[in-house]
Every structure is written in structure tokens, then in C-alpha cells.
Amino acid sequence: xxxxxxxxxxxxxxxxxxxxxxxxxxxxxxxxxxxxxxxxxxxxxxxxxxxxxxxxxxxxxxxxxxxxxxxxxxxxxxxxxxxxxxxxxxxxxxxxxxxxxxxxxxxxxxxxxxxxxxxxxxxxxxxxxxxxxxxxxxxxxxxxxxxxxxxxxxxxxxxxxxxxxxxxxxxxxxxxxxxxxxxxxxxxxxxxxxxxxxxxxxxxxxxxxxxxxxxxxxxxxxxxxxxxxxxxxxxxxxxxxxxxxxxxxxxxxxxxxxxxxxxxxxxxxxxxxxxxxxxxxxxxxxxxxxxxxxxxxxxxxxxxxxx
Amino acid sequence: xxxxxxxxxxxxxxxxxxxxxxxxxxxxxxxxxxxxxxxxxxxxxxxxxxxxxxxxxxxxxxxxxxxxxxxxxxxxxxxxxxxxxxxxxxxxxxxxxxxxxxxxxxxxxxxxxxxxxxxxxxxxxxxxxxxxxxxxxxxxxxxxxxxxxxxxxxxxxxxxxxxxxxxxxxxxxxxxxxxxxxxxxxxxxxxxxxxxxxxxxxxxxxxxxxxxxxxxxxxxxxxxxxxxxxxxxxxxxxxxxxxxxxxxxxxxxxxxxxxxxxxxxxxxx
Numbered sequence: 070x071x072x073x074x075x076x077x078x079x080x081x082x083x084x085x086x087x088x089x090x091x092x093x094x095x096x097x098x099x100x101x102x103x104x105x106x107x108x109x110x111x112x113x114x115x116x117x118x119x120x121x122x123x124x125x126x127x128x129x130x131x132x133x134x135x136x137x138x139x140x141x142x143x144x145x146x147x148x149x150x151x152x153x154x155x156x157x158x159x160x161x162x163x164x165x166x167x168x169x170x171x172x173x174x175x176x177x178x179x180x181x182x183x184x185x186x187x188x189x190x191x192x193x194x195x196x197x198x199x200x201x202x203x204x205x206x207x208x209x210x211x212x213x214x215x216x217x218x219x220x221x222x223x224x225x226x227x228x229x230x231x232x233x234x235x236x237x238x239x240x241x242x243x244x245x246x247x248x249x250x251x252x253x254x255x256x257x258x259x260x261x262x263x264x265x266x267x268x269x270x271x272x273x274x275x276x277x278x279x280x281x282x283x284x285x286x287x288x289x290x291x292x293x294x295x296x297x298x299x300x301x302x303x304x305x306x307x308x309x310x311x312x313x314x315x316x317x318x319x320x321x322x323x324x325x326x327x328x329x330x331x332x333x334x335x336x337x338x339x340x341x342x343x344x345x346x347x348x349x350x351x352x353x354x355x356x357x358x359x360x361x362x363x364x365x366x367x368x369x370x371x372x373x374x375x376x
Numbered sequence: 377x378x379x380x381x382x383x384x385x386x387x388x389x390x391x392x393x394x395x396x397x398x399x400x401x402x403x404x405x406x407x408x409x410x411x412x413x414x415x416x417x418x419x420x421x422x423x424x425x426x427x428x429x430x431x432x433x434x435x436x437x438x439x440x441x442x443x444x445x446x447x448x449x450x451x452x453x454x455x456x457x458x459x460x461x462x463x464x465x466x467x468x469x470x471x472x473x474x475x476x477x478x479x480x481x482x483x484x485x486x487x488x489x490x491x492x493x494x495x496x497x498x499x500x501x502x503x504x505x506x507x508x509x510x511x512x513x514x515x516x517x518x519x520x521x522x523x524x525x526x527x528x529x530x531x532x533x534x535x536x537x538x539x540x541x542x543x544x545x546x547x548x549x550x551x552x553x554x555x556x557x558x559x560x561x562x563x564x565x566x567x568x569x570x571x572x573x574x575x576x577x578x579x580x581x582x583x584x585x586x587x588x589x590x591x592x593x594x595x596x597x598x599x600x601x602x603x604x605x606x607x608x609x610x611x612x613x614x615x616x617x618x619x620x621x622x623x624x625x626x627x628x629x630x631x632x633x634x635x636x637x638x639x640x641x642x643x644x645x
Binding site: 118119120122140143144148150152153154155156158159163167168170171172173 | 384385386387390391393394397398401402477478479481482484485486487488489641642643
């Protein structure tokens with residue numbers, strides 16, 4: 070079932086074309102919206118929330134038009150904006166109580182307490198927001214995005230202000246919320262390694278269009294890894310022999326490892342194994358240089374460059 | 377829909393409370409206290425004589441009463457000037473600051489109607505002059521109690537307050553427009569102040585009845601109408617009064633409606 074559907078979205082800011090006919094389909098689950106800075110991710114989110122009017126095309130969330138029925142969309146969707154700002158004179162608890170009121174929730178005080186404890190924030194709840202660190206603001210942001218059992222939560226660069234442990238905890242929380250409460254997430258980021266741990270689907274966006282989208286599993290089959298990293302007892306020999314065999318597009322030795330870029334995976338693995346056996350090399354490790362999602366992303370972006 | 381959401385989302389009462397809590401904090405509260413002291417202390421202590429020579433209760437009453445009436449009738453320009461600075465600052469703090477700091481983007485992502493959002497800001501800003509007025513009354517009442525208002529009927533006090541609100545309404549219409557289009561607090565504050573002072577200066581060069589469209593002259597005629605009826609009859613026509621009401625009430629109302637339409641077109645309902 071589709072929860073977000075955008076067809077031919079276009080948006081211009083002066084002479085800058087932020088979106089150029091973007092088509093996006095998001096089903097239930099955790100979806101990653103990935104792309105380089107300036108790809109159009111935040112603009113897409115702004116349109117989905119009815120904060121920006123598209124110049125062309127149409128966006129639907131739960132079947133509601135994002136511009137015409139934006140109030141209905143905002144009742145069902147929560148968001149954690151990129152670099153969110155909350156009034157510094159409020160305490161975290163008071164802020165959440167207000168947000169709960171805005172959503173028409175019956176017991177805002179209870180809801181605030183529950184959310185504060187769920188994001189591990191009870192101790193600092195009565196401090197003013199202007200005394201919070203960036204990570205604490207982000208946690209309050211996550212808490213306000215979970216108010217009232219939402220159906221879809223949009224997170225725009227959610228881990229940008231967090232330290233590595235905070236990032237891991239944050240992503241774990243997302244996975245848990247999806248699995249236990251069935252909340253769908255649309256996560257916009259350019260940090261692919263993190264997304265891979267939580268996402269079921271991904272949409273790759275660049276220069277205002279979606280280049281590729283679908284289930285990560287399907288995309289992995291379609292876009293096989295092109296960059297490999299091999300650790301052997303004698304990397305110089307392996308590098309020389311791979312070059313001779315002609316299966317690699319580019320090859321380099323760095324830090325005792327052989328980095329290979331290939332055009333096609335066909336014959337590559339067999340060829341590497343043959344060289345290792347022939348030259349009696351010891352194979353320590355061999356695998357894609359990048360993560361699954363990063364490999365897909367690189368493949369899609371390289372296809373674009375070739376085109 | 378979430379099961380535990382039973383109330384109507386984005387209620388105006390919640391937004392007003394939010395806005396009040398956000399507005400009545402430092403530095404706004406400091407500005408308000410300063411204004412209250414500025415208006416009431418000279419009145420309470422007999423102006424230039426200072427607190428060492430406390431005036432009698434009757435003197436204090438007269439002094440306080442004349443402070444307000446003179447501020448709004450004899451010396452409307454002064455009253456207008458400090459109102460311009462205070463309310464231009466409050467309007468830019470309320471709207472431009474919300475936009476430039478990103479509070480508005482977050483707030484408008486909640487199920488909040490844009491009309492209610494805009495209305496809550498105007499109502500809270502209009503509450504400020506009311507609050508200042510009440511604080512002044514209470515402050516002086518605390519010092520010279522009892523029998524503070526005996527020489528001035530409550531209707532006159534209410535009338536002064538209404539004129540103050542009307543003047544503020546005009547200032548806010550201009551300041552909110554500047555805040556909405558400029559979106560940068562300091563720049564919108566400066567633009568509001570310059571525009572309003574320029575309007576005030578222009579009003580002196582215009583001929584009747586058009587000069588009464590703008591605040592200083594418009595406020596003066598409204599005050600004279602109630603407090604100095606003989607002067608009113610001698611100096612003004614009913615057309616002048618109508619022009620004043622049009623300029624001070626209808627024009628700002630139209631400006632605010634245009635702003636609301638623009639705001640809704642930008643951010644949807």
C-alpha cells in the first residue's frame with residue numbers, strides 16, 4: 070500500500086530548479102530518501118507537508134493532496150526537520166505539552182511524560198530548551214515527532230547533530246518503533262551507512278528527480294557492487310595479475326589492500342580466485358568496498374554521469 | 377487517526393496561550409516593565425519633584441490623570457513615538473524572528489490553521505497595550521490607593537484604552553506587514569519604524585480631512601472628541617472624525633486581511 074505518492078513534482082526558487090518532475094512512491098515501512106546536498110530532499114519534504122506549493126505535479130499522502138488538504142496530511146504525519154528550532158524560553162516538557170495540544174491529544178501532560186521517558190530525556194525535561202546541547206534538541210525533536218501514535222514520521226537529516234553512539238541509539242529507536250508500533254518512516258539523509266541498518270526501501274534523488282527507487286533487496290540485485298576490496302598476503306602480485314587479466318576497470322593498492330573497480334562482476338571473482346591459487350597467495354578478506362546501499366547509490370550516480 | 381486524539385487539533389486557545397507564553401518573556405517583559413515605569417513613575421511622584429518630596433494623594437491623582445491624557449491628547453506625538461518603537465519591536469520579534477529562526481517552519485508542520493496562527497499573533501500583540509495600560513493602573517493604584525479614579529469616570533479610562541488599542545492596531549498592521557515580507561527581525565523593525573515615522577511626518581503636511589487618516593492626527597482627533605468636546609466642535613468636522621476612524625481602523629484591517637491572504641497562499645490553510 071502506498072502512503073506517499075508524488076507525480077511530476079516541480080519546484081523552482083528563482084532561477085534554481087529544485088525539483089524537475091520528481092516521481093516518488095513510498096510504501097509502509099522505513100524508507101530512505103537519499104541524495105547529495107541540494108538534490109531536492111528538503112524541498113520534497115516541504116511539499117509533502119504542505120509547507121511549499123509545488124509549481125507543477127501532484128503529491129498525495131494517505132490519499133490526501135498535500136497542498137489542498139494539507140491540514141489532513143499534517144494531522145497524520147509528524148516531522149523532525151533538519152536543524153530544528155524550538156523556542157528557547159520553553160522547557161522540553163512544556164514544549165511537548167503544547168505540541169500534544171496542537172494535535173488535539175486528550176492528556177498532553179501524560180503524553181509529554183511518556184515521550185520524554187521513551188527518548189531517555191526525563192532528567193532534562195524541566196530545563197529550558199536554550200540550555201540544551203544539539204543532541205538534546207534532536208532528542209526533543211524526535212519526541213515531538215512521535216506524539217500521538219503517528220502513521221508516518223518524516224525525518225530530515227535526523228542524525229546530523231548526534232555523536233556516533235547517539236546515532237546508533239537513534240537508529241535503533243527507529244527500528245524498534247517501526248517493529249513494535251508499525252510506524253512508517255521516511256528518512257532523508259546523505260549518510261548511507263546508517264540508513265542501511267534501518268531501511269526497507271530507498272529512493273535515490275539527484276538534481277530534482279528520483280533516479281532509482283524500490284526495495285533495497287531488489288535494488289541490490291539490480292545494481293551489483295562495482296568496487297571491491299581484497300586483502301591478500303601479497304597485494305602487489307595480485308594487483309599486477311588482475312591488471313594483466315583485464316577484468317578490472319581501475320586498480321590500486323593502498324594500505325596493504327587491493328581496491329578494484331570493475332565493469333561487470335562476471336568472471337571477476339573466478340579470475341581473482343584463479344590468481345590466488347596460481348600464485349599461492351593467502352586470501353584474508355574479499356568483499357564490496359562500500360556498504361550495500363552505498364554500492365547501489367554509487368552505481369545509480371555513475372549511470373547518471375555516463376548518461 | 378491516532379486513537380487518543382479527541383480534541384480539535386490546532387485550537388485558537390492553545391495557540392494564544394503558546395504565543396502569550398512565548399511573548400511574555402525576556403526581553404519583551406523587560407520592555408513592558410520599562411514602559412510601565414516610564415509612564416507611571418513621573419506621574420506617581422509628581423514628575424520633576426522626585427520621590428523625596430512625596431506629593432499629596434490629590435496631586436498624585438491629578439498627575440497620573442494628566443500624564444495619560446496629556447500623553448494621548450496634548451502630546452500624542454510622544455505617545456505615538458514610543459508606541460512605534462515598542463510595537464514594531466514586538467511585531468518583528470513575533471513574526472520575523474519566528475521565520476528567521478525556523479520556529480515557524482516547525483510550528484506550521486503541526487495541524488494548525490494558518491488563519492488561527494495569524495490571528496493568535498495579532499490578538500496577543502493587541503493584548504500587550506491592554507496589559508501595559510492595566511499594569512500602569514495597578515502600579516499607580518498600589519501607590520496612591522484609595523480613590524485613584526474618582527475624578528475620572530471609568531468610561532473615560534476605557535475610552536483612553538480603546539484609543540490606545542486603535543493606535544496600536546495601526547502600528548501593528550504596518551509592522552506585521554514589514555515583518556512578513558522582510559523576514560529578518562532587525563531589518564523589519566527598522567523598516568517599520570522608518571515607515572511609521574515617515575507617515576507621522578507626512579500627516580502634518582496634508583490638508584484636512586486627509587491628515588486625519590494617519591495616527592498622530594487621527595489619535596488626536598479621537599482624544600479631543602471625548603476629552604475636549606468644545607475644542608472638537610471648534611476645530612474639526614464630522615468628516616474629519618470619519619476620516620480618522622477610516623484611517624485608524626478600516627485601513628489597518630484591510631492591510632491585515634491582505635497579509636493574511638498572502639500568508640495563507642504561501643503556507644496553505
